[in-house]
Amino acid sequence: MSLALHLPALQVVIPLVSAPLAVLFRRAGPAFLIVTAASWAAFATAIALWLKTGDGATISYAIGSWQPPWGIEYRVDRLSSFVLLIVSGMAALTLPYSRASIEREIPREQHYLFYAMFALCLTGLLGITITGDAFNIFVFLEISSLSSYVLIALGRDRRALMAAYQYLVMGTIGATFIVIGIGLLYLITGTLNLADMAGRLAQVGGTRPVLAALAFLTVGISLKLALYPLHQWLPNAYTYAPSAVSAFLAATATKVSVYVLIRFYYSVFGESLVFAKLPLPQIMLLLSVAAMFAASAVAIFQHDLKRLFAYSSVAQIGYITLGLSFDSVTGLTASIVHLFNHAVTKGALFLLIGGAVAVVGGATLSRLSGLARVMPLTSFGIVLGGLSLIGVPGTAGFISKWYLVLAALEKGQWWLAMAIVASSLLAVAYVWRFVEVAYFREPRADLATRREAPLALLVPAWILVGATVYFGLETSVSVGSAANAAAMLLGIGK
Amino acid sequence: MSFGSHFSYAITVFLMVAGLFIVIARGNLIKKLVGLGIFQTSVYLLYIAPGKLIGGTAPIIDEHFKLYSNPLPHVLILTAIVVGVATLALGLALVVRIREAYGTIEDDEILARDADDQRNDGQGG
Numbered sequence: 001m002s003l004a005l006h007l008p009a010l011q012v013v014i015p016l017v018s019a020p021l022a023v024l025f026r027r028a029g030p031a032f033l034i035v036t037a038a039s040w041a042a043f044a045t046a047i048a049l050w051l052k053t054g055d056g057a058t059i060s061y062a063i064g065s066w067q068p069p070w071g072i073e074y075r076v077d078r079l080s081s082f083v084l085l086i087v088s089g090m091a092a093l094t095l096p097y098s099r100a101s102i103e104r105e106i107p108r109e110q111h112y113l114f115y116a117m118f119a120l121c122l123t124g125l126l127g128i129t130i131t132g133d134a135f136n137i138f139v140f141l142e143i144s145s146l147s148s149y150v151l152i153a154l155g156r157d158r159r160a161l162m163a164a165y166q167y168l169v170m171g172t173i174g175a176t177f178i179v180i181g182i183g184l185l186y187l188i189t190g191t192l193n194l195a196d197m198a199g200r201l202a203q204v205g206g207t208r209p210v211l212a213a214l215a216f217l218t219v220g221i222s223l224k225l226a227l228y229p230l231h232q233w234l235p236n237a238y239t240y241a242p243s244a245v246s247a248f249l250a251a252t253a254t255k256v257s258v259y260v261l262i263r264f265y266y267s268v269f270g271e272s273l274v275f276a277k278l279p280l281p282q283i284m285l286l287l288s289v290a291a292m293f294a295a296s297a298v299a300i301f302q303h304d305l306k307r308l309f310a311y312s313s314v315a316q317i318g319y320i321t322l323g324l325s326f327d328s329v330t331g332l333t334a335s336i337v338h339l340f341n342h343a344v345t346k347g348a349l350f351l352l353i354g355g356a357v358a359v360v361g362g363a364t365l366s367r368l369s370g371l372a373r374v375m376p377l378t379s380f381g382i383v384l385g386g387l388s389l390i391g392v393p394g395t396a397g398f399i400s401k402w403y404l405v406l407a408a409l410e411k412g413q414w415w416l417a418m419a420i421v422a423s424s425l426l427a428v429a430y431v432w433r434f435v436e437v438a439y440f441r442e443p444r445a446d447l448a449t450r451r452e453a454p455l456a457l458l459v460p461a462w463i464l465v466g467a468t469v470y471f472g473l474e475t476s477v478s479v480g481s482a483a484n485a486a487a488m489l490l491g492i493g494k
Numbered sequence: 495m496s497f498g499s500h501f502s503y504a505i506t507v508f509l510m511v512a513g514l515f516i517v518i519a520r521g522n523l524i525k526k527l528v529g530l531g532i533f534q535t536s537v538y539l540l541y542i543a544p545g546k547l548i549g550g551t552a553p554i555i556d557e558h559f560k561l562y563s564n565p566l567p568h569v570l571i572l573t574a575i576v577v578g579v580a581t582l583a584l585g586l587a588l589v590v591r592i593r594e595a596y597g598t599i600e601d602d603e604i605l606a607r608d609a610d611d612q613r614n615d616g617q618g619g
Contacts (some may be wrong), residue, residue, distance in 0.1 A: 153591070
């Protein structure tokens, strides 16, 4: 048995094993090295898996050689390998960053615990993405959620505790809804393997328990992915968490939940069931548009830059779910592309803000005034990220908006294409608030002596800013993968 | 279909709704966690009750028994119980820290103090 055969298992096992190792060493240095090495190994594994599935192949891995559908199956296809790439790539960039950033945020004796929790969170997110077993999704979901509650509670402000508590309550309700949905599906089909379940559901059709399961899963996952108006946990969690955690969670946690939703809709229920039997496209469309406008509008009036971009995340998730509601290849492509582009953009933004917080001491807009004089590179990076959120040509955000508008026009919905452009104007407004404060105001007196953020914080952030621009110009990786995945999903669904 | 055959489902749904109601309606952080616990526990019943056949035995092959209960839901719920315990423990730990930081575990009082913090932030503090 060669190593290459076991890549799907290693993808999850390497970060998983690094967590207890980090705890055993009890010191920040070794813990950092182990977890960072594990995250890079996971990234390498994800790249290998992504290359392997390039021709549309599906890799099936039987854990412990128990053949599916009895044993737990790990299943890698174009979509899951793409999401694995995003999650492990973000972890590989955020971990080196976190070493310098948590220095100022977390007491030194707790650092090894931070790394252990980070490794567990990564394990959970990778596990959700790779597993082909419904109950396994729930288990990994709880691994990632429980560790992210701890990570958020590590924030310096006491409000981080309350944010973590609120996230815990909302997240647990969401996860319990997901278990209820999976339980109902299990009662009907007698199987937990997703592929097997899909085959059996096709025979049962749209009976009431199936629809109830669909409803429970939709609400539960929507809580996790912060679909408007189920987003209440998100702004506080992102605002008060340590900077590295904000960046990692904003870039990955909600994206993986979107992946789970896509997986259940297209690979398990099948699009005919989801979109024909229930008014789901209409509900999804309504909530997405509400998110795009309401959350963007709320973002404009925030006083804290982290909170501003947290609300912007809710709005951006609206674009992702909007793509889903079209129920077309172009729409689904737009969703998956935006999932990727938004992960890169928001990751870059939160990493840069983390650098600013480290130097200036806070992310309130009044503190950041004149930031461009003190920290020109950080400020310029935030502006570039902001342009990508708006969807200016030449940035990654433009590509996603382009496909969304295409999908809207394909359906003949002119007003929706207008709405996408109009909501981008709201993004201009909230990005402008930063530009105005950072570029057109005098720095506060106590900032005059401060300098640019240390390189350890600046380099990972600028790699992502570079990626934001790169994927706005060269789209073969992002759009290519997304279009393949979308075509595969809809091919299976029919 | 007598009432008896649906009895376990009625209990399940009652616990589910009661638990969720407590989470939403109560302001005390501990009581919220109690509600959350009840809500999660109701799901255990949802899984386990249908797995049991009346007169069924454990699935061990034996010529005297023809009727077997499904053991898989028990195994799944064992995992879910572990998750539930972990969630509750973490929730309680957070409440302890919240009480240390705020001096109260009432929802509205904490929000009032947060609003004060917010105002201080606004003034550039």
